[in-house]
Amino acid sequence: MNVLTNAAYALLLFAIGTFLTATLDTAIRERVWHPKRLVQNISQLVDALLRSDPGHKRIDRVLFFGAAPLAVAAVSVALLVVPVGNWGLAGPSLKVGVFFYLVVLDFLAVALLMAGWGANHKFGTEGAFAVVAQLVSYVVPLGFAVTGAVMAAQSLAATAAVQAQKGLWFGLWQPLGLAIYLVATFGQTFRPPADLPLSEDSNVLIEHHGAGEALLRIALYGIWFSAAAMGATLFLGGWRGPWLPGPLWFVVKTAALLALMSWAGKRYRRLTLKQMLRGAWLILIPASIVNVIIVGLILMVKR
Amino acid sequence: MTPLWLIPVLPVVAMVAILSLPQRWTRHAGGIASSGAGFATALMTVHLAATARGVQHASTTRLTFAGTTVDVGLATDPLSAVMGTLVAVTATLVLVYSIGYMAEDQGKRRFFAVMSLFTGAMLSLVLASDYLVLYLSWEAVGLCSYLLIGHYWQQQNASRAAFKAFLVTRIGDLGLLFAVVLMFAGLGTARFDAVLAPGPAGTPGLPFASVIAVLIVVGALGKSAQFPLHWWLPDAMAGPTPVSALIHSATMVAAGIYLLARSFPLLNAAPAAHNLILIAALVTTFGSALAAAAQTDVKRLLAYSTMSQLGEMGLAVALALPFAAVFQLIAHATFKALLFLAAGVVAQAAGSNALTGLPNSRVARWGFLAGALSLSGIPPCAGFWSKTAVTTGAPPALRVIFSALTFLSSFYIARAFFLGFTGRAQARTSEPLSFRIPMYALAGITLVTGFLWWPLAGLLRAPRPHLGREAAADVLVAGLGWAVAAALYKWRALNAAAFREQARGLQGLLKGGFGTDALPLAFARVASSVFQAVAAFETNVLDALSSAVARGVLRVAYGAGIVENGVFDRGSSAVAESAWRMATRTNWLDLRLLDRSVLRSAFALRDLGGRLRPLQTGRIYHYLAAVFLWIVVASAIAFALRW
Amino acid sequence: MSPAVEWTLFLLLATGAIAGAYRMLRTMSMVRAGIFLMGSFCSIAGLFLLLSADLIAAMQIMMYVGGMLVMIVFMVMMSPDPGGSMMGIAPPEEEMDMQRGSKQHHDMQGDRMNQSHESADEKQYTCPMHPDVRSDSPGKCPRCGMKLQPTSGAEHGVMEMQGMDMAMTHEFTRPAAIIGFIAGAVLLAAVLSFDWPSAPGLANFDSGLIVGKELLSRYMIAFEAAAILIITGMVGAVILGRRE
C-alpha cells in the first residue's frame, strides 16, 4: 500500500513545488507582487497544457512525443526522495536516497535530448548537445558537493542527513560544499545564467508547442524546485527548526534558496557553452574535490 | 664511536652527489665533492688508527639467502687500520691534485665520480672482515681501474689498454673467486678468523688449504701486476696521471700485497703457493727494473718501477716477512704517488710523456727528487727504512739480490731525474696551489714515515730493523747507482763551465736556505772545490769505467726487451694461425652438410604460412565470432560433462 | 511484495531489457538506438532493484544514462547518417507505419526544411558530383556540401543502393545471427536444466554502508584495482583522443 502513498506524496509535492517556484520566479524576475498578475502568468501556462502539440511531419515521432512524459516522470521520481516533514515515508528514508536523487537527475537530460533531437531542427540539435555537455560536466561537482554532506551524515538516506544536522547545519561548516552545490544546480537544472539550451538560437524546446512545451517547462521548474529542496535538506537542516512546524521550515528554506538562485539568474548574463564547461571542469570539480577533503579532515578531527 | 661501515660509504655518497648535481655545478663540484669525501675518510681512518690500541671495531650484517646465512661486514685490526689510513690519505691528496689537473677536462664529472667510487671500494676492501666483502670490493676496484684507464676513451690506445687491464686482472680475480667459493664449500663461511685459524698440527684447519692458497696468490699476482699477469700495467699509464698516481702505484696494485699479507698464515703453510710467489716476484723485480732503465716515457718508467717494487714486496712476503712487506708498501705508496704527481705536472705542461722534453718546474723537480731518494733508499726517506726492514729479515743468500735490486732501482730513478728534471728546458710552468699542496704533503710524508717505523712495527708486531752493516752497504750501493747515472747523464753532457754554474746555483740555495752568511760562504767554497776535484777525477778515471758498465747494463736491458717481444709475439701468432686454419675446415663441413637440410625445412614452413594467411581477414567481427563460438562450444562441453 | 506484483514487475522489466536491446540493433536511427539501449539498461537496473541490490541499481543507472548520452553524441558525430533517414527511402505512401515513418532527410547543416508540404514526395534530389547520394528533399549533399538538384525518382531497396551502402549491418549478419542464437540457446538450456536453490531470507540492511565498508576492508585490492583501471583507461583515452 505504501507504494501508492509514496507516489501520491511525490506527485503532490511536484504540483505544489512547481506552483511555488513558478510564482516565486515570476515574482522576482518581473518584480510583480500583485496576486492578480501572478495568477494571470501561471494561468497562461495552464491553458497551454490544454492545447495540443501536433509537431510537423518531419519530426522523429517516438522521441519527440516521448520527451515530455519522461521529463515529468523523472522529476516526480526525484521528488520521491525529498523529506518534507517527519512523516515515516519510505521514500525519504530510502537507504540510497541522495544517490538515487543524483541518478534520476540525468533522466531530465535524456528527455531534453529526445525533445531537441526529435524536433529534427538545427537549433534543437545544438540545444540537445549543449544539454548533454552541461549534464556530463555538472553532475561531477554536484556529486562531490553532496558527498560532503553525506559523509557528515554517515548515510546516503536523506532523513539521516536531517537527523545529523540537529546540532549544526552542514551548510554552516561546509560553506564551500553549499556554494558548489548551488552553482552546480544552475548547470544541472538549466536556470538563467546557464540556460543556453533554452535560449533563442539553440532552443531544445523548438517545434514544441502547447501541452508538450508546457509539460517540459513545468518539469524544468520541478527539477529546480527539487534541487533547491534537496539543497535545503542537505545543507540547511531540512524540516528541522526551533519554533515553526516541520514542513513550514522546509518551505521557508527552499524558498530562500530559490529566491537566491533566481536573483542570481537575473543579475548575471547568460554564459556561453565554453565558459560553462570551462567553469565546471577547471574550477568546480577541483574545488569540490578540495571540499570533500576538507570535510573528511574535519570529520576525522571531530571523531 | 662512528659506525665502521660509514667509512667506505662516504665516498660513495660523494659519488652519488657528483652524479646527481645539475650540469652547471660540475664545474667545481667535482673537485670539492671528492676531496670532501677524501677528508672524511681520512679523518675516519686516523680516528680508527688511534683506537687501534687494542680497541677493535666490527660491524657485521647477517645476510640470509636460500637457506644459508652469511655474516658479512667490516672490521679493524692493526693491519687494516694502517692500510685504511694509507689509502685514505693518498686518495685525498691525489684528488686535491686532480682538481687542478682535470680543470679543463670535459669528462671531469665522470672522472671524479669513479675516483670516489674507487676510494670507497678500496676502503671496503681494506677494512673487510671476510673474503666475500674483500672479493666484492676487489671486483669494484677492478671496474673502477678499467673506467679510469679508459678515461680518455676518444684515444684508441687508452680504450684498448683499459680493456687489456680489465681482462688480465679478471684472470687474477677468477683465481680469488674460486678461492672464496672453495672456502664456502669447505668451511661454510669466509670470515678471516675462521679461515686463517690454525688447524690441528699447525696446518690451517681449512680443507683444500693449499689449493686455496695458490688461488689467492694467482689473484694477488693479477692485481699487483706480477710476472705471469704483469704486461697490463705499463699500458695502464694511458689513463690520466692522478689515476696512475693513486691506483697504479699506491692503492690498487698494493691490494694484491695486502691480500698476501692478510692471508699469510695460509700461504706460509702451503709450499706450492710459497714457491709461486718467490718465482713470480724474482722475475718481476729484475725484469721490470731492467725495463725501467731502458724507458724513454716517464710514466712507463714509473710503471715498471712500481712492478719491480711490488716484486720486492712479494719477495718479502715469500721470505715470511709479511709486515715488512706492508711497511714497504706504505713507503712505496707515498713516494711513488709523489713521483707520479711530479711527472704528471710537467708531462701535462709538455703535452707528452717523453722523458727529455719536459719543461722546468721547481716544485716538480724537488718533488721528484724527494721521491727518487726515497725509492733508492737514501737514509732520511721512508724508502730506506722499509728497505732495511726487508733486507735485515732476509737470509744472507738473498741479500745479494736485494743489493743488486737497490743498485738497479737507484740507477733508473736517478737516470729519470737527471734526464727529465735537470735539463736546460727554457719553458717554465707555474703550478696552481692544488698541485703544490699534495706535493709538499707527500714529500713530508715520505720523510716522516721513516721515523714512524717504531710505533708501526710495534703496532704490526713486525721485526725492528737494526741499522747494522747491511743497511750501510745498501746506502753505499744506492749512492753508487746515483753516481753512475749522474756521470752518464748529467755531467758528461755538461762541460766544466756549466758545472760551475751548477755549483753557484747550489751556493745560492745554501745562502738562502740557512740564513747565516759566514757559514754558507765557507761551505760553498769547500763544496765547489770538492766538486772541481771530483770533476777532474771523473773526466779521466771514472768516465771509461762507468760508460762500460752503463753500456753493459743498457745492452742487457735492450736484450731483455727484445727477448720479451720475440717470445711472446711469435708464440701468440702461431696459436692464432692454427686456430684460423681449423676454422676454415669446419666452415667447409658446415656448408656441405647443414645448409641443405635447413633450407628445405624453411621452404616447408613458408608455404604452410601461405595456406594459413586467409585465416587473417583483418575484420574484427570474424575474430569475435571465433571467440564467441569457442565460448559456446566450451560451455556446451562443460554443461554436458557436468550433467 | 506479494508474488503477483513481483512477477508482473519482473516480466515487465525483463521484456523491457530484451526488447530494448533488440530494438537497438534493428532501428536505423542512431539516436533512437541509444535511447532504446538506455531503456534496456534502466530496466536491468529495475531488475537489480527487484533483487534488492539498490546500490548497484543506482550505480548502473548513473553510469549508463550518462554513458549512453555521450555514446549518442559520438554516434551522431561520427556516423554518416545518424538520423537513419538516408536508407530505405521506400515510396513514402504505402509504408507509413510507425517504424519507417521517420524516414525524413535529416541534414545537420541545412536550415528548417519544407515547412510547407509541397508535393516533393515523388521528385528525388541528387548531388551532381555524387550521383549515388539521393534524397527526397532539397538541401546540401552530406558528402561534398553542394546544392542538390532534382532528378527522376528511382526505386531504392535497402540493399540495392549503389555506392553508398548505408545498411546498418554488414554481410556477416546471417552467420552472426546463427552464432548469437546458438550462444543464447546453449546458455538457456544450461540454465533451465539445473535446479537452482531458492532465495534465502534477506536482512534489510543499508547496502551502501556495508558495500562501502567491505570495499575499504576486505576487498581493498578489488577497489584499488578498479581505481587504477579507471585512471589508466582515462589517460589512455585522452592520449588517443588528443588532436595533434
Place this chain on the structure above:
Amino acid sequence: MSVPLAAYLAVSAVLFGIGVFGVLSQRGAVMVLMSAEVILNAAMLNTIAFWRYRAPNDFAGQIFALVILTIAAVEMAVGLAVMVMIYRRRKMQMVDKIAELRG
C-alpha cells in the same frame, strides 16, 4: 522472492545472445561498442542474481558487479577514443571497411 533464479539467468542468457548478435552483425563501430555493453550487462545481471540467491549477506557479488561496471566504463572510454582516431583518419567508422591489420 517467488521469482526463481532460473528466470533471471534466462533473461541474461537471452541478453547475452542479443549482445553477441549485435557485436558480430553491426557495421557501425559505436553500435558494436554498445552491443558489447549489453553483453557486460548480461554478465552483471548474472552476478547479482547469484549473489541474491546464493549468499546475500556476503557482499562479494555486489563488489564483483562494481568491478564489471568499472570495466564497462573504461571499455566505453577507450573504445570511443579509438573510434575518434579511426574516424579522424578515415572519415568513416564502418567495421567491415577497416581491415588493414592482416597478413
